[in-house]
Amino acid sequence: MNNEYYTLEDGIQSGPYSFDELVARDIDIHTQILTPTNEWVYASELPELYDYFETKGIYFPTEDNLAGAGWRILAFFIDYIILFLIIEGTAVKLGFLTLPTITNGQFIMPPPDTVLLIQGVFYATYLVYNTLFELTGWKGSIGKKICGLRVVDANGQKIGFIRSAGRNLGSILSLVLLVPYLSMLFSEYKQQWYDNLANAYIIKTN
16 A cells, blocks of 8 residues: 655645655644545544644544543532632632531521522633633643543634633533533533534543
């Protein structure tokens, strides 16, 4: 079999290149390549280039690296604890929240309106926190970073602001309705319904 590759950039075909010569050209995912099977494809469509792109921080979603519910739940709880401690600590320090106490043998909870306010602040912070972190090179929150997860599109790139915000609004809605991660059970690509709408995938990188 012919193991030579050709590239098409700005309408100019060049080559032939061996595989090592091809990757040495610093190609990107949109570079058109004529493969040894005489088929023009984008570089992102060639599985043999996946390792090369991973060195550049680009991880394509594949059957082998899609994150399961267990890792996603663990990442969520890490983020939940981080946000909860920050929000609760700030609210207590500013005097907006009184922690549950035991007085005369009775367990006294904060007023319901205060609890609702804290929940609202939590969800708003959760939305901003996740959206902004997904726009960084981490492609995910602190919890996802710890668990080796990334939020990417079909080309292994980070998703944009609108798609990220919409995805995280969907995540909040699932939490409010108490049905988180349920739709993953019916997804071929281990996506939540809001991942699917945002054309996003959660992958495990290590």
